Amino acid sequence: MAPNHSAPLFSENTFNVPRLEDYDISPSTGFLPSIPPLECLPDSYYEPWETLISMFHNLMLAGRLREYVKRLPILKTDRLKTPEEYRRAFLVLSFIAHGYVWGKYETVSDRLPANIAIPWVEVSKYLDVAPIINHAAVVTWNWSLLFSDEPFKLNNLATLITFSNTLDESWFYLVTTAIEGFGGRALTSIMAAIQATYDGNNEILINELRNISSTIFDINKTLQKMFKKCDPYVFYWKVRPYLSGWENEDRLPKGLIYEGVDGNDENGNPIYRRYIGGSAGQSALIQALDIALSVKHYPTGIKPHTNSSCPRYTSCSNGYPQPHDIHQYVSNGHTEPQQPYLHRIRQNIPGPHRRFLEDLAKIADIRNYIISTTNYDSSVNTSSSDESEDTCLLRETDEADDLIKAYNECLNQMKDFRKTHLNIVNFYIIKQARRGGDPHFNAKEVTPPVDKDLVGNNEITAVSNEIIMTTTKSVNNEIITTTTKSIEIIKGTGGTNLIPFLEQMKDETLAQKIQ
Numbered sequence: 139m140a141p142n143h144s145a146p147l148f149s150e151n152t153f154n155v156p157r158l159e160d161y162d163i164s165p166s167t168g169f170l171p172s173i174p175p176l177e178c179l180p181d182s183y184y185e186p187w188e189t190l191i192s193m194f195h196n197l198m199l200a201g202r203l204r205e206y207v208k209r210l211p212i213l214k215t216d217r218l219k220t221p222e223e224y225r226r227a228f229l230v231l232s233f234i235a236h237g238y239v240w241g242k243y244e245t246v247s248d249r250l251p252a253n254i255a256i257p258w259v260e261v262s263k264y265l266d267v268a269p270i271i272n273h274a275a276v277v278t279w280n281w282s283l284l285f286s287d288e289p290f291k292l293n294n295l296a297t298l299i300t301f302s303n304t305l306d307e308s309w310f311y312l313v314t315t316a317i318e319g320f321g322g323r324a325l326t327s328i329m330a331a332i333q334a335t336y337d338g339n340n341e342i343l344i345n346e347l348r349n350i351s352s353t354i355f356d357i358n359k360t361l362q363k364m365f366k367k368c369d370p371y372v373f374y375w376k377v378r379p380y381l382s383g384w385e386n387e388d389r390l391p392k393g394l395i396y397e398g399v400d401g402n403d404e405n406g407n408p409i410y411r412r413y414i415g416g417s418a419g420q421s422a423l424i425q426a427l428d429i430a431l432s433v434k435h436y437p438t439g440i441k442p443h444t445n446s447s448c449p450r451y452t453s454c455s456n457g458y459p460q461p462h463d464i465h466q467y468v469s470n471g472h473t474e475p476q477q478p479y480l481h482r483i484r485q486n487i488p489g490p491h492r493r494f495l496e497d498l499a500k501i502a503d504i505r506n507y508i509i510s511t512t513n514y515d516s517s518v519n520t521s522s523s524d525e526s527e528d529t530c531l532l533r534e535t536d537e538a539d540d541l542i543k544a545y546n547e548c549l550n551q552m553k554d555f556r557k558t559h560l561n562i563v564n565f566y567i568i569k570q571a572r573r574g575g576d577p578h579f580n581a582k583e584v585t586p587p588v589d590k591d592l593v594g595n596n597e598i599t600a601v602s603n604e605i606i607m608t609t610t611k612s613v614n615n616e617i618i619t620t621t622t623k624s625i626e627i628i629k630g631t632g633g634t635n636l637i638p639f640l641e642q643m644k645d646e647t648l649a650q651k652i653q
């Protein structure tokens with residue numbers, strides 16, 4: 139039976155900051171398990187899965203993975219004993235399933251045999267997560283320590299399973315694992331900061347906000363290491379296709395049939411399931427930071443009214459649009475707000491961590507606390523506010539300044555993180571997509587958006603939907619520079635229109651700055 143982690147947040151009149159441990163979160167390693175994940179299932183009953191995974195790359199290369207999978211027995215999951223064992227099973231089954239579906243030289247398969255589909259769905263139910271590869275599998279549960287007597291740090295980490303058997307893929311996961319490793323520091327400070335808002339302790343709040351911003355700074359520094367050992371070509375053409383899901387996916391327009399799980403519909407047709415694939419956008423850590431800092435995200439292209447008056451220090455700013463925020467959406471022709479992407483992908487975050495995010499949103503209100511305490515913020519409607527000394531206790535004091543600076547610095551750091559990330563996406567996705575398909579993979583060819591005849595030294599100068607490409611070439615000893623403009627839509631994992639989506643995330647971060 140799946141564990142129940144819904145601990146009460148409030149008791150009578152006192153406020154209890156939730157215990158991280160109640161949500162499978164470690165105060166030292168955050169959303170990562172505090173001890174390295176299992177490298178093998180201990181019960182020999184599961185040997186067929188472990189044997190397959192030990193032969194995984196060779197089977198893929200030989201084009202015999204599917205044949206091998208079909209020969210597997212359908213194993214029961216009731217011999218998995220602990221959450222650690224369920225996580226290992228999920229990791230192994232996710233790699234096998236995605237290897238099977240996407241293949242290497244084969245055409246894509248729109249059905250997954252029961253031998254994998256049935257146990258994968260059962261294990262997913264236990265972990266309370268969608269049966270599809272996710273950030274938790276490839277990052278959170280997919281690492282080991284090189285030297286067990288040395289601490290958790292990037293140069294002491296190894297991956298357990300990869301698709302491509304490349305160092306680049308390992309580095310891609312491990313940099314992300316190292317980022318998750320900052321979770322302990324970040325979450326402990328977030329909880330202490332929230333407690334400080336309930337206790338009215340501004341000194342602690344300032345300190346904790348400073349801790350949070352310095353942690354985000356370190357996260358950003360770690361993210362920049364991606365360039366060191368992960369080649370964008372390998373990432374885009376050899377790794378990313380395997381992380382794809384089957385929602386908004388051209389190669390699997392109907393989704394995937396989980397054989398032996400759903401049966402047929404009333405017309406006798408097999409039932410397809412559709413899920414978003416794996417992405418570090420599913421990092422509960424980054425979502426927790428957004429929630430704690432009241433960064434709200436909206437569906438791409440939809441903006442909140444800037445003149446909305448948010449009552450002071452009420453629960454209206456908990457990171458994501460709440461039901462009563464719906465009226466705030468402004469969109470050309472949209473009558474119903476869509477769910478922001480970051481909300482939709484919570485189906486890919488394991489249950490306890492997802493519940494943590496939901497509960498955090500109920501109690502985190504640092505921004506409104508600061509506004510109500512300092513009475514600063516030009517964006518909040520102050521017309522009805524009482525400007526008497528009682529309500530402006532901290533106005534224009536050093537403490538008020540420190541509070542606002544400490545909070546705004548956290549947003550600055552989040553913005554910088556998103557800037558680095560956009561740069562990564564430019565190198566690892568946009569530029570790769572424009573260079574055309576990999577003949578060794580069945581991935582859909584991406585048509586270059588510009589004149590194919592252009593050759594020479596090409597440079598993308600804008601990271602936006604509008605690609606401006608400058609081409610320099612020499613004709614009759616004369617250097618000719620041509621600039622071509624084109625509109626190109628490159629999609630993210632969940633079908634997001636990548637660049638506008640990520641740009642908006644960055645803007646939404648800065649939008650919360652207290653003036």
Ligand code: HEM
Nearest residue numbers: 313314317417418419421424556562563566630631632643
């Ligand atoms: C080669 C490295 C990376 C690439 C190519 C990449 C690509 C992407 C893409 C395409 C998206 C758009 C949404 C989606 O497809 O799910 C996205 C979103 C996101 N990624 Fe990455 N990513 C990389 C590394 C990372 C790392 C290491 C993190 C750290 C946890 C991260 C965190 C996020 C977050 C939080 C989002 C959601 C948007 C946001 O909050 O700004 N990514 N990424």
